[in-house]
Amino acid sequence: MVKTEFSPIADTTRRAEIVALLRRAILTGQLGPGQKLNELRISEQMRVSRAPLREAMRELVQEGLLSSIPYAGTFVIDVTAKDIDDAYSLNQVLDEFAIARTWPLRDQRFFDELDRRHEAVKQATRNLDTTRQIETALQLHGLIYEWADNSVLLETWQRLISRLQMYFALHQHARNEPVPAEDVHETYVRLLKGTDMGAAQRHAREHIHLDFEQLLSYARGLEQRPSRGA
């Protein structure tokens, strides 16, 4: 008997597809912060009734990407500088924990996957695809969470990251300039392969520090002259 490895088949409900569509629209900035989601219009555009759409929106509300006010509407969450700062500081703590948990579990498969994701970032960078670059960079960063063998931690990080991805996408959208060509993840990958866990943890803190600083100043700028919706 050969050991078969089947992955679970795709969700075939409209609801699941709607969730994916909406999430993507938010994370890429297609739907801006504060924007209201009109149920009737969206359901007509997607050729779907409002029932699965509303269920999908409820999921995204709990996921933290939307916020809903009864009888008023459902909106894309607003970006405040404090939110980013909060997420950033928590992310530092989680990073440290994730690295500590992953450290003794590293093996060849881990290193291979690390390289693969690193390569994906470089690929996106070469192609000047900023959206994909953010996506791949977060996936590279997320490996330590997937490897840490702690489902609650992984889930927590994914919730955190979906918001950060939205922020980063907004930022890039606004600046609309070519992304840094040099490989900023080189050291990160190298340290994760090394033997000094403390060094890896320390670097992780600073690794994303610069990006966050830029993001923060951008968000602070937004708050001076808030533009509602789109």
Place this chain on the structure above:
Amino acid sequence: MVKTEFSPIADTTRRAEIVALLRRAILTGQLGPGQKLNELRISEQMRVSRAPLREAMRELVQEGLLSSIPYAGTFVIDVTAKDIDDAYSLNQVLDEFAIARTWPLRDQRFFDELDRRHEAVKQATRNLDTTRQIETALQLHGLIYEWADNSVLLETWQRLISRLQMYFALHQHARNEPVPAEDVHETYVRLLKGTDMGAAQRHAREHIHLDFEQLLSYARGLEQRPSRGA
């Protein structure tokens, strides 16, 4: 002009009430792990149509209390020893972080609220109300998260804790014996009022350690002979 302090008025949608009802049923053990939620039956019992019920269930799925399989059903999540262990280890890290953040923000109002919640636990203990005892103990513990002024952290903790509360409730249900009468939170409260932050952090780790150990052995016992549903 007097500074008015109005709390937001209650959500008046059926959906919100259904969420509250279901959550309570799960956290008190009225709905056991693995149990399937029949939409038609529940909607009839609540005198509500399936639409708001399904939306409510979608929220609880994202909250981590339910899990859903398309066309198969929605179930109360299963309790595994690993889940508890994962949640416990993450909770330690978060506790440390929350205390560090709260520390410089402590003031008289903090101390008062601390005493108030401590008193609530003692009250529930005197009344031998185990469910309420768990609830109040978690609320006491949650003060450092509410005070830490980090919305993402608070949200993370609340997700974590709703599951832990379910575990604890199950545990108590199973053992069904009078809860410890002595005041195990005395030291915790005293240290949070003191000047040695490190001591408070260290104690927080051990504070819940014993409870978790009991919980873990209980969960491990469950996994030997899994009883599905109720």
Place this chain on the structure above:
DNA sequence: TCTTGTTAGATTGTCGACAATCTGATTGTC
């Protein structure tokens, strides 16, 4: 006996219509 195909019942997913609520403009009054 084991496997495969069929079918009836139950349950979940989706739809279109109606009810409840909010928003903004309009009207009337002082």
Place this chain on the structure above:
DNA sequence: GACAATCAGATTGTCGACAATCTAACAAGA
């Protein structure tokens, strides 16, 4: 003109019915 009452339109919340899918029992054939 300022302000409150009213009303029409738009939008969200809820309902009941239908479609799609799953489950389990049963029958047919090797």
